[in-house]
Amino acid sequence: LAKTTQPISMDSYEGQEVNITCSHNNIATNDYITWYQQFPSQGPRFIIQGYKTKVTNEVASLFIPADRKSSTLSLPRVSLSDTAVYYCLVGDRERPKSGGSYIPTFGRGTSLIVHP
Amino acid sequence: EAGVTQFPSHSVIEKGQTxxxxxxxxSGHDNLYWYRRVxxxxxxxxxxxxxxxKQDESGMPNNRFLAxxxxxxxxxxxxQPxxxxxSGVYFCASSQDGVGYTEAFFGQGTRLTVV
Incomplete structure (x- = not known):
């Protein structure tokens, strides 16, 4: 699996846009980029997934440049409740082949703290 | 639809116990994962x-763990023992067969404390 690098922590204020960038220089052709969010005392929760260009849902946007060696999770107008750890994962979305398995693999994540 | 549920939410046991x-x-998810956060x-x-x-058990720490x-x-x-x-938080996750990596749903976790 491709290794990912993210900031350890970020601080923001309510109402601001937050962009968290993840580096994945050795991303493979079949790899997708997935972001999870984890609140204290809870399990990680899927936010968004993409392969290239831009993906947007009701929670966030994901920007992926043409070379796919990095990706940026964008949270518009954050609130206090967005304080959480955000994980960037990279891996193959296709069915595992014989003897293989595809496992969400977590790094340290980015701890986002939103201040009033 | 119920999400992934884990039981108990907390457990405190003495060293040597099980x-x-x-x-x-x-329901319907063929893939099930166990994770741990120390x-x-x-x-x-x-x-x-x-x-x-068991598709992959490469992350199991040792033979005291049985899934x-x-x-x-x-x-x-x-x-056991x-x-x-x-000690740590043990998470379980599940996903649909054939979807693989796309989205895994996690439970709230079980916080295990060994004293």
Whole structure:
């Protein structure tokens, strides 16, 4: 699996846009980029997934440049409740082949703290 | 639809005792994963079931850990005998067969404290 690098922590204020960038220089052709969010005392929760260009849902946007060696999770107008750890994962979305398995693999994540 | 549920939410046991954690995945999800987060560390993969079969157990720390998934439904993770370093939060996740990596749904976790 491709290794990912993210900031350890970020601080923001309510109402601001937050962009968290993840580096994945050795991303493979079949790899997708997935972001999870984890609140204290809870399990990680899927936010968004993409392969290239831009993906947007009701929670966030994901920007992926043409070379796919990095990706940026964008949270518009954050609130206090967005304080959480955000994980960037990279891996193959296709069915595992014989003897293989595809496992969400977590790094340290980015701890986002939103201040009033 | 119920999400992934784990039981108990917290467990405090003495070193040398046995503890069994349970995970009920989302109905119809063939993939079931166990993870562990030790305080201050990353979330680490333990093992992966596809239905009742262990697909990958490369993350299991040692033979004191035994995971089962009877009938491809719920799963249990038994620690026997428990050691101090087994303390942490144990997460279970499930995903649909064929979807693989796309989206795994996580439970709330079981916080295990070994004293």
């Amino acid at each position: 503890v069994t954690l349970r995970c009920d995945p989302i 305080m201050g560390k990353e979330i680490k993969f333990l093992l992966h079931f596809v239905k009742e079969s 089962e998934r009877t009938g491809g439904t719920y799963s249990t993770l038994k620690v 428990a050691e101090l370093e087994d």
